[in-house]
Amino acid sequence: MLLHIALQEGFHHDEVRVLVDAREALANGDVTTRRQTGYAGSVDLDVTRSPVMVEVVLSKRGVTQRKSVSVDRPTYVGLSLTMEGEVVWKLSHEPFGYL
Amino acid sequence: MKEHDHIDQESLAEASEAARPGIEPLLPIIPWPPRIRVSGLYVASRIVTPPIPAPGPLPIQPVPIPQPLPGMVPTSAAPWQIEELLPWGLLREELRLDVDGRYPQMMASGTLYGVLAKRVHWIARLTASGPNAWTGSIWFKDGDVAGFPYTTVDITTTATFLSSQRRAVVRLSGGGTSVRTRTLAFKSPYFRSVEFEFDCATAVTATTKIGTHDHPNRPATLPNETLSIEEVYRRVGFDVRKSGSDTIVPIGDAGTNARWSDNEMHDAMQVYWSRFAGKAQWSLWVFFAKLHEQGTNLGGIMFDDIGPNHRQGTAIFNDSFISTAPTGDAKPVAWVERMRFWTACHEMGHAFNLAHSWQKQHPPDWGTPWIPLANEPEARSFMNYPYNVSGGQTAFFSDFGYRFSDNELVFMRHAPERFVQMGNADWFDHHGFEQASSSPEPSLKLNLRVERAQATYQFLEPVVLELQLTNIGPRPLVLEKELLSMADHMTVIVKKRDKPARQYLPFARYCHNMQAQVVMPGEFVTDSLFISVGRNGWDIAEPGYYTIQIALHMETEDIVSDALTIRVAPPRGYDEEFVAQDFFSDEVGRILNFDGSAVLRGGNDTLREVSDRFGDRAVAYHARVALAAPLAKDYKVLDMGDRMGEMASAKEAGGRLRRAAPHIEEARQLYTSALLEKKDQAIATLGRTDYEYYLGRFRAALVEHGAVLKKEPRDVRRDAKREKIGDVEHTMRVIKEALSSLKEQEPVPR
Known part of the structure; x- marks a missing residue:
């Protein structure tokens, strides 16, 4: 089943690791949001069980967060950062669109 | 008259809306009393x-x-x-x-x-x-x-x-x-003017207008009209014009399903946009294509954050997710048309430097907002994502009036021009003369020239420009005699390719006794400008291309020169790279700028090294004239004794002015090598104006230190006249005569 994880708003030269069930799904040492679109990067995974544990690690900010995500149908996870550096999770069953 | 008519039509439309909101009037309602x-x-x-x-x-x-x-x-x-x-x-x-x-x-x-x-x-x-x-x-x-x-x-x-x-x-x-x-x-009636060009990729149709009532999900009060992109921006306050050159961008061998990268679109913009100029201007290229290389999840993008002039181009992708109406939508074709139209207005908003509605507040490292702003996550604005508001896109369009938010309108109407205008950036960056007040029929023309066929300079070679101000009008003009040497009358911009522009700031400004001179039609005045280094440091040093432009501020207008592009060649070898670390210093810059110094010893040592090691290079000419000047005459030096270099008043330190005796023989060798041995090369690198000036100094030094010029009074007057009109050959003959006379005499004591 499709699990799409997108890095969206608020990233600025961040070092980002995303793990799904403790396996590295995305790792990038310099993630910056393109402000015209609010998009910074994404990864598509084919997962075989649900739920999965999604963990995001922002090492420069010293932030680690994890969330259990149900993937019983195509699932889209958006990760954004607030001005205070907190991670905001957005779950959807519709693809994200950027403009 | 046309302008007036437009206002009246606008007033009528507003009156109709106000009188019977949401209901199309059968007859125009004329407001009374007239507004x-x-x-x-x-x-x-x-x-x-x-x-x-x-x-x-x-x-x-x-x-x-x-x-x-x-x-x-x-x-x-x-x-x-x-x-x-x-x-x-x-x-x-x-x-x-x-x-x-x-x-x-x-x-x-x-x-x-x-x-x-x-x-x-x-x-x-x-x-x-x-x-x-x-x-x-x-x-x-x-x-x-x-x-x-x-x-x-x-x-x-x-x-x-x-x-x-x-x-x-x-x-x-x-x-x-x-x-x-x-x-x-x-x-x-508009606050600003702007121009749009809509180009399409092959087999793509631009949606540039819609019927506001074509889709049933809309505000009940929304007037029924055919609304164009141009009209949306007219209502913002722009006098919108089209470039008149909308065209098809062929994709040739790429195939009809080709996806576009940002760089490809930027290239297409340079080729197909009729107004592309690589400068800030109130003009925007809007490109309609099928898909971006990012895929169907990108509906459009203001792609132009490439190069020095951003926000000039924006794109809409017709085959992206914006072409998929929600399942069960009552009028899917109208929904798609509206979404494409909305996306075009949205992406164009980015080109006016508008952020998304939820990006008004952001971390400091994103930059500085023009004023503190609050996020508007629920705004019914072109700059919000319809599907991100509470209730999703249905809620958004049920309350959307095809407009921007008030904050966005204030920005586009009233913010400083450079914040909004396409292609603009920080002041002085690439377009320093946008606000010059030039006359449509100038009486003067300012030319920047270099004494060489191709404006290429050797590494380390200082750049000396020749300024020429010509009376191109029909009448004689009265100009200040020292106009071209008065730095406070001009602004000089130097921009290295792909770097921000810099304003050249001379080390010194000179106060001249105001003297007028008459310049007849077709005549010109000239002067030189040593531009490589100033108070900003070395504006021209590294290899690469530089663009130079000067604005001369006259009483009633600015005379802006054409831009001159020069190239600095790479170093010839490791030796030049090595000495460059000492050469591109403040001391050497000051010595070259002021034509010598008796006290900046470190800088003089570097120039001696340059003269000795790179004698065949152009920089050696500059080094030798700078080294010669203080040796050729009595030189007054402030002697601070043991406290030299301390921050102390001269009086407190017991300082006194000391006379440094001339070293005329050394000066003669340096001047001869720099000015007489290879005259053409010397003129090419020093510039004709400065070359003549150095010749004059050389001759004066020789005379002062014993050279005898055997002349009748009549010859003296004739010679003075010839020197005044810049007869270099004549001055050289005089110098050679002076040198001969020195040889016949006792050696001058050093």
Whole structure:
């Protein structure tokens, strides 16, 4: 089943690791949001069980967060950062669109 | 007349909306009593003063006093006292009054343009204080605000159907200074002008207009009309024009399903946009294609954050997710058309430097907002994502009036031009002369020249420009004699490719005794400009391409030169790279700029090294003339004894002026090597003007130290005349004669 994880708003030269069930799904040492679109990067995974544990690690900010995500149908996870550096999770069953 | 008609049509449309919201009138409703819209742009320009009268008995025809240009409004009330407050002089003034018409923001903004680069921009929030009168506090200032202390503005308009007679009287007060009152003439119902070009990839159709009632999910009060992108931006306050060159961008071998990268679109923009110019301008390229390489999840993008001029190009991807209507939508075709239209307006908004509605507040490392702003996550604005508001896109479009938010309108109408204009960036970056006040029929032309066929310079070689100011008008002109050597009369911009532009700041400014000279039609005056290094450091040093442009500030206008591009070649080898670390220093820069120093020993050592090791290179000529100058004459040096280098007053340190004796033989060798041995090469690198100057200094030094010039009085007068007109060959003959006479005498003591 499709699990799409997108890095969206608020990233600025961040070092980002995303793990799904403790396996590295995305790792990038310099993630910056393109402000015209609010998009910074994404990864598509084919997962075989649900739920999965999604963990995001922002090492420069010293932030680690994890969330259990149900993937019983195509699932889209958006990760954004607030001005205070907190991670905001957005779950959807519709693809994200950027403009 | 056409402009007037447009206002009337606009007024009718507004009246119809107000009278019967949401219901299409069967007959136009004529408002009564008639409302006269006063919002728009008002302007005034400086009334020029007559030039300096010609001195002497020369038979010069009288120079007529220039008449005010169209749009200038002479005022009787204390004209132009602002010059007393603004040390840079005022050339042009604008007022944007925003109190009626579409989406009035009850704001006024003004811009006062002085001589080049000098500008004050202000914005005030208004309340009505009477019929056709408003008052408000100035809450935003930008630019050269030190001479603009005002805090309050009062505006009164002359309401008349004849736009040519419409006026705004602007009274600025507060800030502990006297009141300033100006009358400005109505110019346009729009605040600014902009131009669009819509180009499409092969087999792609641009959606540039829609019927507002085509989709049933809309506000009940939304007027039924055919709305175009141009009209959306006219309602923002722009006088929108089309370039007239909408075209198809062929994708050739790429195939009809080709996806576009940002760089490919940028390339296409350079090739197919009829207005592409690589500079800031109120012009925008809008490209309609099928898909971006990111895929269907990207509906559009303002792709142009490439190169020095951003925000000039934007793209809409017709085959992306915006072409998929929600399942079960009542009118999916209309939904898609509306979404494509909305996306085009949205992406174009980015080109006007608008952020998304939820990005108004952001971390400091993203940059500085023009004013503190609050996020507007629920705004029914072109800059919000319809599907991100509470209730999703259905809720958004049920309450969407095809407009921008008030904050966004204030920005586009009233923010300083450079914040909004496409391709603009920080002041001085790439387009330093956008605000020059040039005459449409200038009487002078400024040329930048170099003494070589190709403007390529060796590594380490200082750049000396020849400035030539030519009278291209039909009448004689009276100019200050030292005009081209007075740095405070000019602004010089140096821009290395792909780097921000820099303003050249000379080490010194000279105060000359004002002397006028008459320049006849077709005649010119010249001078040199040593431009490589100044108070900013070395503006021209690294290998690469540099563009140089100069604006000369005259009494009534700015004379802007064409841009001159030069190239600095890479170093010839490791030796040059190595010595460059010492050469591109402040000391060496000052020595070269001031033609020598007896005290900057480190810099002189570097120049000696350059002269010895790179004798065949152009830089050696500059090093030798700089080393020769202090050796050729008595030189006064401040001797601070043991306290040399300390921050102490000369008196406190027991300092005294010491005379350094000349070293004429060494000076003679250096001058001879630099000026006489390879004359053409010397002129090419030193510039003709400076070459003549150095020859004169050399000759004077020789004479001062014993050279005998055997001449009759008649010859002396003739020689003086020939030297005055720059006869280099003659001066060289004189010098050689002087050198011969020295050989016949006893050696000069060192």
